[in-house]
Amino acid sequence: MTTAEKLCILGEAARYDASCSSSGSGRQGRSGGLGNACMAGLCHTWAEDGRCISLLKVLMSNDCVFDCAYCASRRSAETRRASFEPRELAELTAEFYRRNYIEGLFLSSAVVGSPDRTMERMIAVLRLLREELGFCGYIHLKVIPGAGEELVRAAGLLADRVSVNIELPSENGLKLLAPQKTRQRILTPMEDIRWLKLQNAEDRRRYRGAPLFAPAGQSTQMIVGATPDTDRKILLLSAALYRRYEMKRVYFSAYVPVGRHPSLPPPDARVPLRREHRLYQADWLMRFYGFTADEITEDDDQLDLELDPKCAWAVRHPEQFPVEVNTADLATLLRVPGVGVKSARRILAARRARRLDVEDVRRLGVVVKRAVFFLTFGGRFYGLKSDSRALLRAQLGDGPAAGGQMTLEECVPRISVPAALPAVGAAG
Amino acid sequence: MTTLFCGGGFDGFLTAVFEAYRRGIETDCAIRRAGGGAVMTLGPSEEIPPDPVRAGRVERKLKALGMVRTLSLAWLSGEELEDEMLACVVRGIREGRAPWADRSSRPVGRVTAAADRVRLEAHRYVEFLRFRRVFGDPPVYLSDIEPLYDILPLIAGHFTRRFPSQLFLIREQGFGRTLVWDGREAVISDDPALFRLSAEDRGDAAGMWRAYFESVAIPWRKNKKLQAHFVPLRFRGRLTEFGAE
Structure with missing residues (x-):
């Protein structure tokens, strides 16, 4: 089998891994070497599904001994099998990198033989890249659940980011769909990584030259929609993972029907893309906006598919609004729909120079057509006169949740806003 | 006044x-x-x-x-x-x-x-610039860009730091300038002769990259509008994965 054929098979097999981030590591290039890493990360292109391609995301092999029902590479699946040789993959990565196609490598694998054997082959690729080819670009390595601590340590010293997939939100789901995996086998390497990072920080305090261990931290991914677990459960689990294992990111992957199993959705079931999108929005609120999982899902175990979680929270809490844009503190502004982290900070900076009105706030990047229902501008309120929640929901909603693909407006920040807004009364 | x-x-x-x-x-x-x-x-x-x-x-x-x-x-x-x-x-x-x-x-x-x-x-060309391996031993890599603004001085540092030992040229069409990196020094040249160099990739990486690009998209999630938002059409003519050589 040629390298090109292997690349197609193993690229296709890796496409359900959600992460393609290359941020969090500022690895410097070295004389005679190849590449470096940007702290903010870089995307090099976007695929037809609208997802960015930053790293060469491939499996080392898709010849798996496990038989997880939700996985396209499971042992019982009728699919073409392929495996890269370590040198073949290392050289391919370098060739792509030299042409500026990629920021680096995202390497995962099916379990070939045993977790330790699989990890050894993956680490061999990293060694060739780092030590023989002088590669200083970004590397994200998936740790195979059940791999030994020494292998995890070796992986972390070569990679920028390491991750272990939590796979499913509940242990029952794992028992049902992935009986060869247990929660313990998944959480143990996560704990190893957390501990090794702590040790590494201590080592580096003592010896400045000590090598970095996974400078971009660890992340994880869970499948959404393969089991009946609720959004509340998923968000509480995510919050616990951030807290307990110091995760950089928890990724969500809407389940795409790739297998038949009595406990899985039928093959013609809709892919829950909007649900996945809402979970990412909720995750963002927890990480950057000071919300807790309990606040986001206080009324219902499932997120509102028609309203984004921040709007849904604001609609449920009319007693908190409107707030005055010229006096509200940062934490309050961050809870206003249409105000992001950047625009909230800009508001704080700009109002040192003048009192802000609607046009000023629009120029600062606030999505006025949402924020206007929750803000006053020098006491003037331009939102709805009525207290009707239904009317407010209609103004803020994304429309019926068909469950299909996101529209462009749902995927990127809204930029079109009404040119002028009439004042409807005074408040505050 | x-x-x-x-x-x-x-x-x-x-x-x-x-x-x-x-x-x-x-x-x-x-x-x-x-x-x-x-x-x-x-x-x-x-x-x-x-x-x-x-x-x-x-x-x-x-x-x-x-x-x-x-x-x-x-x-x-x-x-x-x-x-x-x-x-x-x-x-x-x-x-x-x-x-x-x-x-x-x-x-x-x-x-x-x-x-x-x-x-x-400038950021977009850091992302979307594509090199072709064109000739020589050690190989020389060449890229053509058509920016709206004269961004060559802004992106030079990124590429010289990233490829310290790789010889490359970046030709800025429209402004008629070329960034030449010989592994030691970066020079921005106005020499029109540099625009006559051959630009065909000597290797099979481009073909493999195109095939990979096709294979990683999930068909059930197809969203060409979102793709067009992030990769505007004006860049695609020079992007390997969109068919450019």
């Missing part, structure tokens, strides 16, 4: 700022690019030749205030923003800090928006 015509690029603008302050007319003058087309003036006008010493003094002051980068990017945009740039300089010097956080102010908003456009263009 006096109009000062400046030539010689961003240095010329800084010299005109110096001149405006020297005459005490910084809040009551207009600065225009010399040779920038017909300009109607309502008062006296004068051409200010670029002066590196005076420009250097203004630059040091603005650097201390953290203003040089944004102003130089706004200048590179080529838009007629000289008055807004001068207003920002006057405000920055008066307040003792860069005014960039106050984007609700019209001059600040226009200058920062123009700087952001240039910065975005």
